[in-house]
Amino acid sequence: MIRFGPSGNSESFYDQGNKSSIQMPAWLKNMGLTAYEYQCSKGVKISEAMARQLGEQARQNDIFLSIHAPYYINMASEEQEKRDNSRRYILETMRAATWMGAKRIVIHTGSASKVSRKWALSTAIEVLRDTIKEADDLGYSEVTICPEVLGKMNQLGDLYEILEMCKIDERLIPTVDFGHLHARGLGCLNSVEDFRRVLVTIENNIGIDRLRKLHIHFSRIEFTAGGEKKHWSISDTQYGPEFEHLAEAMVEKEMEPVVICESREFMAEDAAKLKEIYEKIAGGQ
Numbered sequence: 001m002i003r004f005g006p007s008g009n010s011e012s013f014y015d016q017g018n019k020s021s022i023q024m025p026a027w028l029k030n031m032g033l034t035a036y037e038y039q040c041s042k043g044v045k046i047s048e049a050m051a052r053q054l055g056e057q058a059r060q061n062d063i064f065l066s067i068h069a070p071y072y073i074n075m076a077s078e079e080q081e082k083r084d085n086s087r088r089y090i091l092e093t094m095r096a097a098t099w100m101g102a103k104r105i106v107i108h109t110g111s112a113s114k115v116s117r118k119w120a121l122s123t124a125i126e127v128l129r130d131t132i133k134e135a136d137d138l139g140y141s142e143v144t145i146c147p148e149v150l151g152k153m154n155q156l157g158d159l160y161e162i163l164e165m166c167k168i169d170e171r172l173i174p175t176v177d178f179g180h181l182h183a184r185g186l187g188c189l190n191s192v193e194d195f196r197r198v199l200v201t202i203e204n205n206i207g208i209d210r211l212r213k214l215h216i217h218f219s220r221i222e223f224t225a226g227g228e229k230k231h232w233s234i235s236d237t238q239y240g241p242e243f244e245h246l247a248e249a250m251v252e253k254e255m256e257p258v259v260i261c262e263s264r265e266f267m268a269e270d271a272a273k274l275k276e277i278y279e280k281i282a283g284g285q
C-alpha cells in the first residue's frame with residue numbers, strides 16, 4: 001500500500017491549537033494521510049515515554065512512522081571522533097524508532113567537500129557497516145536505515161553513491177529525494193521519461209523489490225550551480241519537478257513507496273495534494 005505524509009509539523013497544525021506531535025497521527029488521519037516523518041534533525045531529544053505515546057497514536061490511526069536522523073551526521077568525516085559520533089547518532093535514532101515502533105530512519109550520509117568522493121564513499125560504507133552490526137547487536141533490527149540522496153554537490157549522496165551504500169546490506173532502502181536529484185542535476189527531471197530513467201537505475205542496482213518499497217521525499221526546489229538552495233511548496237509552480245511525472249512512472253512500476261512531502265510550511269496540505277495527484281493518475285490507468 002502506497003502511503004503519503006508530511007515531514008514534520010505544518011504551521012496549520014499549530015495554528016489550529018495543537019501543541020504536541022502526539023496529536024499529529026489523529027490530525028493526519030483526518031486529512032486522509034497515512035505517514036508521518038518525525039523530525040530529529042536537530043538531535044534525538046524525544047523521551048521514551050513520549051516516543052511510546054506517539055507510536056501508540058500512530059498505530060491507532062494507521063500512520064506509518066519514520067524518523068529523520070540528525071542533519072549533522074557525517075560518516076565520511078576525516079576525524080575518527082566525528083565518525084564515531086555519527087554512528088552513535090544513528091543508533092540513538094534507531095533506539096527512538098524502536099520505542100515508537102517507527103519502521104524507517106532517514107540519514108544524511110555526510111560531506112565530501114574536504115575529501116575525495118572515492119574516499120568519502122568507502123569511509124561512509126565502512127561506518128555504515130559497523131553501525132548495522134552494532135544495531136543488530138542492540139536489537140534494533142526491526143528498523144530500516146534509509147540513506148538519503150542529498151541536494152548539494154559537495155554532499156556525499158548522489159544517486160550512485162546512495163545505491164552503492166545500499167548494496168552492502170539488502171535491508172537498506174534508499175531515500176530518494178526527487179527535489180534533491182533535480183537540484184543536483186541542475187533541473188534534470190522534466191518528463192515522465194526522466195523519472196523512468198531514475199527508477200530503472202535503482203532497479204538495476206538494488207532490484208525491483210526495494211524499488212517498489214522506496215522511501216521518497218518530494219518537494220519543489222530552487223537550486224544554484226552548487227545544487228539545492230531552498231524547498232518550495234506545491235503551489236510555487238515556477239520551480240520543478242512535477243509530481244505528475246513521478247506518479248506516472250511509479251504506477252508503471254507498480255510501486256508502493258512511502259512518500260514524504262518536504263514542502264515549506266505546508267507539508268501536510270501538500271502531502272494531501274500529492275496523494276490526490278497520484279490517485280487521479282493511478283485511477284486513470
Ligand SMILES: [Zn+2]
Nearest residue numbers: 068106108148
Ligand atoms: Zn533529509
